[in-house]
Amino acid sequence: DAKTTQPPSMDCAEGRAANLPCNHSTISGNEYVYWYRQIHSQGPQYIIHGLKNNETNEMASLIITEDRKSSTLILPHATLRDTAVYYCIVKKKGAQKLVFGQGTRLTINP
Amino acid sequence: DTEVTQTPKHLVMGMTNKKSLKCEQHMGHRAMYWYKQKAKKPPELMFVYSYEKLSINESVPSRFSPECPNSSLLNLHLHALQPEDSALYLCASSLETVNTEAFFGQGTRLTVV
Secondary structure, eight states: OOOOBOOSEEEEETTSOEEEEEEOTTOOTTEEEEEEEEOTTSOOEEEEEESSSOEEOSSOEEEEOTTSSEEEEEETTOOGGGOEEEEEEEEETTOOOOOOOOOEEEEEEO | OOOEEEEOSEEEEOTTOEEEEEEEEOSOOOEEEEEEEOTTSOOEEEEEEETTEEEEEOSOOTTEEEEEEETTEEEEEEESOOGGGOEEEEEEEESSTTOOOOEEOOOEEEEEO
């Protein structure tokens, strides 16, 4: 599976959009981009995933560049409860493993 | 019911003890996973079960012994652990291993003394 690179930490003001980048320059055509988050002392939580088109659900939006070498997770109106470690994961469809990288520690400030 | 339930939430055990961690889901998922997470590190995959059969063992020491007695239950048997095995142990499940919308439990925080 392709390696991902994320900034170790980010800050965002409450009520603003939080934009979390992920670089996956070695991604191949059959690999999906997944995002999970882990709030302190809880298990990871699935957020969203995509292949090449932008995706949106009730939690977030995922923007994948046309060359698929990077993506951005957008939390449109961040709240204090969005403070967590956010993991960007690249995975082949059909692969059994879900492998976590170092993630981005996002802090939402009041 | 979209929950993965892990028991116990906390466990302290001696290096000569035998204990078990339990994980349960009632979502009809056929893939179940064990992860280990050290403080301030990402979760590390330990085992994958698919249709109650062990499909991946990430070279985990034999003092950790997984068991999947049925499609809803996953156990992790612990024996002769070391203090460095102290960590948060996370269980997860997904519809099948090919589907990576995985649901995680809250974990068991294990301390080996």
